Amino acid sequence: MTAELPPGLAIQKVDERIMTLNVGPQHPGSGHMRIIVQIDGDYIVACDPDPGYVHRGEEKMAEYRNYITNIPHLERPVIHDSCNALYPYVLGVEELLGIEVPERAQYVRVICSELNRCIYTMYWLAIYGIFLGHSTMFMWPAGDRELLIDLMEKISGARVTHAHFVPGGVRNDLPPNFEEVCLRQVNYFEKRIKEYAAVFYDNPILISRTENTGVLSREDAIRLGTTGSVLRASGVDYDLRLKEPYDVYEELDVHTNVMKEGDSYARSKVPWLDMLESCNIIRQALQKMPKSGSVRVKLKPNPKGKGLDSVYKRVESGRGSLGCHIVSDGKVEPYRLKLSVGSFRNLIALPYLLKGEKLGNMPSVYWSLNYWPVEADR
Amino acid sequence: MSTDTKQVTSEEKPAAKPAAKPAANLPAFENSISDKIVEKFGDKIEVEFVKENRVGIKVDKENIHDVAEFIRDGLNYDHVESVSGVDYPQDKEIEVVYHIGSYSDSSLAKQILVLATRAVREENPIPGKDATKLPTLRDIFYSVEFHEREVFEMFGVYFTGHPDNRRLLLPEDWADLPPLRKDFAIKGR
Numbered sequence: 154m155t156a157e158l159p160p161g162l163a164i165q166k167v168d169e170r171i172m173t174l175n176v177g178p179q180h181p182g183s184g185h186m187r188i189i190v191q192i193d194g195d196y197i198v199a200c201d202p203d204p205g206y207v208h209r210g211e212e213k214m215a216e217y218r219n220y221i222t223n224i225p226h227l228e229r230p231v232i233h234d235s236c237n238a239l240y241p242y243v244l245g246v247e248e249l250l251g252i253e254v255p256e257r258a259q260y261v262r263v264i265c266s267e268l269n270r271c272i273y274t275m276y277w278l279a280i281y282g283i284f285l286g287h288s289t290m291f292m293w294p295a296g297d298r299e300l301l302i303d304l305m306e307k308i309s310g311a312r313v314t315h316a317h318f319v320p321g322g323v324r325n326d327l328p329p330n331f332e333e334v335c336l337r338q339v340n341y342f343e344k345r346i347k348e349y350a351a352v353f354y355d356n357p358i359l360i361s362r363t364e365n366t367g368v369l370s371r372e373d374a375i376r377l378g379t380t381g382s383v384l385r386a387s388g389v390d391y392d393l394r395l396k397e398p399y400d401v402y403e404e405l406d407v408h409t410n411v412m413k414e415g416d417s418y419a420r421s422k423v424p425w426l427d428m429l430e431s432c433n434i435i436r437q438a439l440q441k442m443p444k445s446g447s448v449r450v451k452l453k454p455n456p457k458g459k460g461l462d463s464v465y466k467r468v469e470s471g472r473g474s475l476g477c478h479i480v481s482d483g484k485v486e487p488y489r490l491k492l493s494v495g496s497f498r499n500l501i502a503l504p505y506l507l508k509g510e511k512l513g514n515m516p517s518v519y520w521s522l523n524y525w526p527v528e529a530d531r
Numbered sequence: 532m533s534t535d536t537k538q539v540t541s542e543e544k545p546a547a548k549p550a551a552k553p554a555a556n557l558p559a560f561e562n563s564i565s566d567k568i569v570e571k572f573g574d575k576i577e578v579e580f581v582k583e584n585r586v587g588i589k590v591d592k593e594n595i596h597d598v599a600e601f602i603r604d605g606l607n608y609d610h611v612e613s614v615s616g617v618d619y620p621q622d623k624e625i626e627v628v629y630h631i632g633s634y635s636d637s638s639l640a641k642q643i644l645v646l647a648t649r650a651v652r653e654e655n656p657i658p659g660k661d662a663t664k665l666p667t668l669r670d671i672f673y674s675v676e677f678h679e680r681e682v683f684e685m686f687g688v689y690f691t692g693h694p695d696n697r698r699l700l701l702p703e704d705w706a707d708l709p710p711l712r713k714d715f716a717i718k719g720r
Contacts, residue, residue, distance in 0.1 A: 205700035213711055375634045378610035378674025389634050396640040397584065465585060465630055465643055467612070476630065478615050493613030493630065501677050530700055 258322030322449035381473020
């Protein structure tokens with residue numbers, strides 16, 4: 154009987170002690186996905202993540218649009234990190250077309266990308282805070298990220314979904330007097346997020362809830378192919394801004410934050426430390442950026458690649474490495490476009506981390522993965 | 532006015548650009564990686580391209596398991612970043628491309644090894660029950676687990692030996708063609 158059923162519908166017989174629980178997709182604690190957990194009393198014995206509720210076929214859509222009209226929809230999977238979401242695609246198209254980007258445009262991209270990383274991380278921190286029942290940690294990041302959203306609005310005209318990166322540079326130059334405003338906002342932002350330590354990261358209640366829960370060892374982090382803050386919280390020093398620098402990152406002084414514990418607390422602290430580092434990078438970039446010059450190479454209408462070709466470009470986004478594999482067959486549309494996103498790669502760790510944990514620890518483990526369901530589904 | 536400022540900036544940072552270039556033009560390290568694989572497997576594999584930080588290897592499905600094992604044990608690659616399927620209807624084949632990287636070996640941190648193989652493409656696919664099958668790499672690289680499930684539902688490539696070949700992103704009752712095949716058309720396009 155079960156052999157006739159299509160995959161996924163097979164009925165599984167479990168022990169009578171075990172209760173199967175569907176967390177999501179409507180449950181607010183699960184994001185836009187379902188987590189099927191099997192519990193024995195209060196302890197999770199098995200967990201099966203079931204994403205796909207917000208799958209919208211970005212990869213299929215990309216095959217029907219040309220290299221320029223692909224820009225706005227490819228940032229949709231993660232709208233508050235939209236510059237980083239577009240970054241690998243734009244780098245890949247530039248390599249396909251053989252375009253050199255002006256230096257000022259590269260600096261503008263780095264600034265936008267770091268601002269977006271902070272905007273994303275603040276949003277994630279707000280969610281992480283509220284699901285641990287810490288409403289101050291919801292209100293403060295949700296309010297403070299407005300500082301940086303204002304900056305991005307000045308640059309691109311939109312609060313989210315900027316569509317600011319284009320093959321050949323960025324869409325517009327920075328507005329006049331931007332450097333001073335940016336420096337002031339970023340300095341204030343840095344001062345604000347340092348205050349989070351007192352209410353959140355040094356809070357004994359948070360530490361008692363997250364320390365030693367969901368421990369991912371260094372070996373497992375590597376074996377499972379996790380990325381970004383999850384990987385760095387498990388003691389692996391790997392950040393693409395340092396390891397495979399793109400644009401002008403190799404001229405900037407970038408430090409990575411690595412913690413050895415690999416528990417929920419470390420995974421929640423690394424993105425916060427990354428934000429402080431982002432502030433440093435923005436200040437350096439503002440200082441080193443050429444004060445004038447072109448920010449965009451004009452492309453010919455309907456740019457196309459040179460015959461059968463493929464590129465794989467990756468950048469460090471707010472959720473880890475974000476790769477874009479473009480196969481071109483010399484037409485104006487990509488033949489195939491594949492996004493390899495950090496959220497999807499980190500999801501594989503969830504069943505391992507939840508096994509043996511208490512059900513009450515599920516939100517702290519799940520959200521500490523720096524996971525964005527919409528991006529994982531694409 | 533603008534010419535003045537341009538001169539000032541070019542004087543300020545003269546060495547930044549040329550210093551980075553010469554190292555980038557030499558794919559010597561990448562060549563040494565592909566040479567090691569060619570030395571071991573000879574004409575069983577085909578070197579597709581050697582670019583900066585990227586080495587592309589093409590292998591048929593009979594040998595992919597051995598090649599992947601050598602890549603892990605002999606070359607210190609330890610995880611798969613991405614598995615993409617590419618549909619080639621005119622060749623009657625579906626290509627599966629593994630992008631393999633390394634965290635533990637710092638000399639390979641920039642490198643991505645692109646391992647490609649091809650499966651037979653059926654005109655009328657019955658996912659899981661037709662000839663579109665490849666051996667799984669999950670026993671070598673654990674990280675391919677969800678990626679291979681995605682390729683199975685989106686292209687109908689069944690991975691023999693994968694312990695969990697269920698749907699991942701698509702609905703359980705999806706009864707149409709695997710949606711990323713070229714013959715599945717978006718309505719109105």
